[in-house]
Amino acid sequence: MLEVNDLTVKYGALTAVHGLSLTVGEGEAVALLGANGAGKTTAVEAIAGLHDQRDGEVRFQGREISRWRASRIARAGMALVPQWRELFGNFTVMETLEIGGHARNGRAAPDYREIFELFPRLEERRDQIASSLSGGEQQMLTIARALMSAPTMMILDEPSAGLAVGVVQDVVRAIQAVRARGVAILLVEQNFEIAGSLASRALVLSTGRVVWQGDMEDVRDSEEARQAFFL
Ligand SMILES: Nc1ncnc2c1ncn2[C@@H]1O[C@H](COP(=O)(O)OP(=O)(O)OP(=O)(O)O)[C@@H](O)[C@H]1O
Ligand SMILES: [Mg+2]
Numbered sequence: 001m002l003e004v005n006d007l008t009v010k011y012g013a014l015t016a017v018h019g020l021s022l023t024v025g026e027g028e029a030v031a032l033l034g035a036n037g038a039g040k041t042t043a044v045e046a047i048a049g050l051h052d053q054r055d056g057e058v059r060f061q062g063r064e065i066s067r068w069r070a071s072r073i074a075r076a077g078m079a080l081v082p083q084w085r086e087l088f089g090n091f092t093v094m095e096t097l098e099i100g101g102h103a104r105n106g107r108a109a110p111d112y113r114e115i116f117e118l119f120p121r122l123e124e125r126r127d128q129i130a131s132s133l134s135g136g137e138q139q140m141l142t143i144a145r146a147l148m149s150a151p152t153m154m155i156l157d158e159p160s161a162g163l164a165v166g167v168v169q170d171v172v173r174a175i176q177a178v179r180a181r182g183v184a185i186l187l188v189e190q191n192f193e194i195a196g197s198l199a200s201r202a203l204v205l206s207t208g209r210v211v212w213q214g215d216m217e218d219v220r221d222s223e224e225a226r227q228a229f230f231l
Contacts, residue, residue, distance in 0.1 A: 001026045001153055001184045002047070002078075007056035009039075009046045016042040018208040019056070022186075024153065029185035031195035031216060034205035035229055040188045041083050043205070044155045047186075048080040049073040061152065075105040079151035083158050083188070085142045089131035093122050096130055096141055100148030107150035115144050118174045136167030143174060153184040160194050172197055190229075192220060204228050 002024040009017040017039045024030045034040050046054045049070035058066040065073055074080075087096060097115065116123035119140045125133060130141060139159055146154055156175065160168045175198055179185055189195040195202060196216050204212040204225045212224035219225050 001028070001061060002186065003057075003059040004047060005057040005059075007043065007046060007054065007058065009042050009051050009055075010053045011042075012053075016208050017046065017205075020205070020208075020210060022203055022210075022213075024184050024186050027179070027182045027184055028201070029179050029187060029199040031187045031189055031199035031202040032205060033189055033192070033195060033202055033219065033225070033228075035190065037207075038205040038228070039208040040205055041157055042208075044080065044157055044186065044188055045082075048078060048155060050080075071103070074103040074149060077105075077107065077150070077152035079103070079146035079149050079154045081142050081146045081154065081156045081159060083161065085138050087130040087138055087141060087145075089129070091130050093126045093128055093130065093133075093141060096145050097148050100145035103149035105149075110147055110150055115147060118147075118177055119144050121170075134167075136163050136170065139163060139167075139171055140174065143171070143178075147178065151183060153186070154178060155186045155188070157188045158190065159187075160189065160191055168194065 004020060004022045007017055007020040008015060020043055032040050045051055047058055049068055057064060060076060060078055121137055122140055122144055125137065133141060159171050172194060187195060187199055199216050202216045202219045203210050206228040211228055212222045
């Protein structure tokens with residue numbers, strides 16, 4: 001599904017990601033872990049086509065996409081759920097979902113009913129303005145907007161950040177349901193428990209480099225992860 005080889009991303013003189021390689025198989029869920037500033041967002045944004053200063057190879061569904069524009073990558077079926085939610089503040093829930101559908105590119109349209117089954121709170125608020133939603137509802141809307149493009153792969157950048165425990169559970173359940181439909185997932189997380197409930201494999205990034213990778217259940221015991229997270 002996704003194969004990244006030797007991805008390097010710079011901000012001017014600063015190298016934020018050094019030679020990252022990873023794979024995500026069809027229908028697989030992989031976690032990209034790391035402390036603040038490790039380079040997780042930079043890495044996934046580069047994979048999704050949002051950084052020009054990048055080197056390395058990104059293959060998605062067999063095609064080399066590292067020079068593609070972000071919009072083309074989205075149409076090809078890779079949906080990024082960004083860390084800062086980036087909703088259009090003055091659009092309603094329904095309008096936001098409609099916009100998400102624009103990257104669908106001929107793939108079968110998800111029914112609004114399916115989306116609202118996953119996120120009942122969004123149905124109750126279908127005509128509400130996005131900026132007036134709570135943080136948790138905005139996170140759900142960001143995921144729902146991505147689902148509207150009928151992606152084959154979803155990249156989620158810290159979907160649990162800043163949310164109350166109960167809301168996190170709703171978001172995790174929704175992501176599990178997305179995964180159960182066969183959508184491959186690359187999950188950026190700092191919370192091991194959440195990562196463990198969604199992903200079977202993990203990579204740990206520390207100052208832009210992969211310092212550990214393996215089964216999700218072994219990550220806590222690794223010295224490298226402990227150091228990266230000061231555990
Ligand atoms: N636009 C930018 N210009 C310059 N440096 C940047 C920029 N964005 C990020 N960086 C730097 O790149 C490094 C990696 O940042 P990044 O946002 O990718 O980390 P992260 O792992 O996503 O962190 P967090 O968990 O806090 O979201 C950091 O040192 C950061 O300061
Ligand atoms: Mg980040």
